[in-house]
Amino acid sequence: MSMQLGATDRETRFAHLIEAIMNKNMLPEDRHEIAALLESMGWNDGRAQEAFGVADIFELAAEIWETIKRRVVTTAFAVNEQTGVAATTMQLVKSFLRGVIFALPMALSVISMLTLRFSLWSYQNLSVELATCIAIGTIASFIVVGGYTQAIARRGFFYISQSYYNMARKVTFQFIRFGYVTAGVCGLLLLVANVVFNLFPMAMFLYIILYFFFLTSIWLSVTVMYILRRELTFTGLIVIGIGIVYVLFQVAGWDIIFSQLVAILVVSVAGMGLVLYYFNQAEKKEEKGIAPKLTRLPIAVYAIMPYFIYGFLYFTFLFVDRVMAWSANESYMPYFIWFRGEYELGLDFALLSLMIPLGVCEVMVNKMMLEVEASYKRYWGFEAGLMNERFQQIYVRMLVIVTAVSAASAALIFYLMLIFDRMYLASRGEHLIASNTTMFVFVIGLLSYVILAIGLMNSVTLFAISQPELINKAIVRALLVNMVTGFLLSRWIGYEWAVFGVLAGSVVFTLLSYRSMRQVLGKLDYYLYVMS
Structure with missing residues (x-):
């Protein structure tokens, strides 16, 4: 009885392992690729021997390879089943809410400042x-x-x-x-x-x-x-x-x-x-x-380093214009950085315009990756060109949708801020947007974030296809443009002109990430193979 249970337990673990392998690559080239996939998942000789009684990881890979080959031979090629409309809609709604909710704490902080005067x-x-x-x-x-x-x-x-x-x-x-x-x-x-x-x-x-x-x-x-x-x-x-x-x-x-x-x-x-x-x-x-x-720490650090670099560069990009504005030498500068509330208030209001686009980006990218997964079964190997063209068309639609949503979101936030400004004046006798500087930064910030939203969609998509290096190349150049533009204009004209650093950097980031997206989608079959 115990031997039978042991055999059943091994079969269950083996079936789960095959599913995990095929989730990474539905059609591995040979047993050597399977061995590499196993190692990337944390398997080694000792663990393979303990779990399945094999001599080493290569013997386990060979057993998996034979099983997969039998599946391929005995399984007919078929178009994958279409997900129901209700299930698809629910999945997209969840993706949208996930993107919006991520930005909700920021919105709550701004609302708290408007109502309670503190956050x-x-x-x-x-x-x-x-x-x-x-x-x-x-x-x-x-x-x-x-x-x-x-x-x-x-x-x-x-x-x-x-x-x-x-x-x-x-x-x-x-x-x-x-x-x-x-x-x-x-x-x-x-x-x-x-x-x-x-x-x-x-x-x-x-x-x-x-x-x-x-x-x-x-x-x-x-x-x-x-x-x-x-x-x-x-x-x-x-x-x-x-x-x-x-x-x-x-x-x-x-x-x-x-x-x-x-x-x-x-x-x-x-x-x-x-x-x-x-x-x-x-x-x-x-x-x-x-x-x-x-995974051993040096290997894990090497694998994660491009994403680590992106995180550092991204937040530096978001805040470097403030450093340029607050360090500009005006009439009163007791320290080398001096906070300027009018500048910060304009950017904080503008940042609210990213909430809806972030949700839409989450939906678009998730939908695209579902299509990518389905394409493994929908296209033959010799139809790779057709698949690439199809996803280029999908990407163009994504660009149009995210651009339209971002522009509409910016217009909505601008209109709401004007309404809140009147309400603020009526209730407290003072303007919410109390200076021309705040309005100037607010408008340029809105335009910057409309453009940045498109670049963020590109970056999330390239992350999903495991191409962080392409995004890092784009954001490094965008950061340099942001710093130089913000520094020069804040010194030549006025500190509030540092916001043009955000605008110039956003344009550069979006254009370069767009070029990377076109490069990847033109050879999507190759990049998907590399990702697998």
């Missing part, structure tokens, strides 16, 4: 000194951990997609530890620079470091919740954090900075605790068996 980490009536501290801490936190958020998303989701939640937890917290260590090293370097060059008074520097570390913890936890599909949980944490600030600041009468730091600490600790809880719950449902071993 989890900002306050309308702060002194410029304190606003400068919070701004520097916030930007530094995004840039320092931006690469780690991409690494967590890529590597963690790799294991989650195979239902290896235990391994996903291990690799996720490995990168989280690296993120904290990097933040600590950067904080120490900032301290040394501040002591040597006397950049800020120590009281201001302390605020910078506190916001930097606490926000770093929040960004790391939100990334894990995203790959676990718990975006609404983090949105709820933001709401709770704002509620804590309200109680401590408005009800208890505490200092706003202390209230925010307490709230951020609670949110960051709660976020990490919930991440552990969700992983533990998922691991309880995980199929028991011989778990894969973590």
Whole structure:
């Protein structure tokens, strides 16, 4: 009886392994490619021997190869079944909501500022000194951990997609530890620079470091919740954090900075605790068996490095214009960076226009990748050219849709801001958009983000086809254009003209990523083979 159960257990594990192999490549070339796929999934000789009683990984690959060949011979070529309209619609709606919900915390923060005059980490009536501290801490936190958020998303989701939640937890917290260590090293370097060059008074520097570390913890936890599909949980944490600030600041009468730091600490600790809880719950449902071993760290770092670089470059691109604007030497500059609220307010309002396009991009890319997966069965090998042409046409439709949605979203946000401005004036006797500088930055920012949304669609698509290097080439050049344009115009004309750096960089990024998309789609069959 025990021998029979053992044989059945082996057959089940073997069938699951074949499915995992064929999900990566439905038609592997030979047993050697299967061996390579097994190694990429964490298999080695010891694990193969323990799980299936084979001598090494090559013997296991040969057994899988023979089974797949029998499947190919005995399975007729057929057009894949079409997904029902209701199921397809539901899947697309979920994709849209997933893209929108990711940007929801940002929207909640802006709404909180409009209604309560404070959010989890900002306050309308702060002194410029304190606003400068919070701004520097916030930007530094995004840039320092931006690469780690991409690494967590890529590597963690790799294991989650195979239902290896235990391994996903291990690799996720490995990168989280690296993120904290990097933040600590950067904080120490900032301290040394501040002591040597006397950049800020120590009281201001302390605020910078506190916001930097606490926000770093929040960004790391939100990334894990995203790959676990718990975006609404983090949105709820933001709401709770704002509620804590309200109680401590408005009800208890505490200092706003202390209230925010307490709230951020609670949110960051709660976020990490919930991440552990969700992983533990998922691991309880995980199929028991011989778990894969973590990929050796040097190999994992090499594989994830392009995505890490993109995360760093992307957040640097988003914030470098602010550094250019805030460091422009105007009539009063007590420190080398001096926060300018009129500039920040315009960009914050403009950033809301990305919410709907992000949701649409998620839908478009998911739909395209479903079509790519279906094309494995829909086209013969000699029809690769036809497949490439079809996806070029699909891409053109995606461009038209995302461009139209982005433009409509920008127009909607502009109209809503004008309405809110009138409401603000009626209720408080002051304008929401109180200066020409804010309106100038707001309009140019809207135009920039309309163009950037197209580039982001290209980047998500190229990530899905495992071509991060092409996106990195585009964003490096876009970042340089952003920096140079913003620096020169902010010095030659006025600090608010740094926003043209965002516009110029967005144009360059979108054009270069468009060229990369055309290159990939022209030889899509080749890139899909490389990806598999």
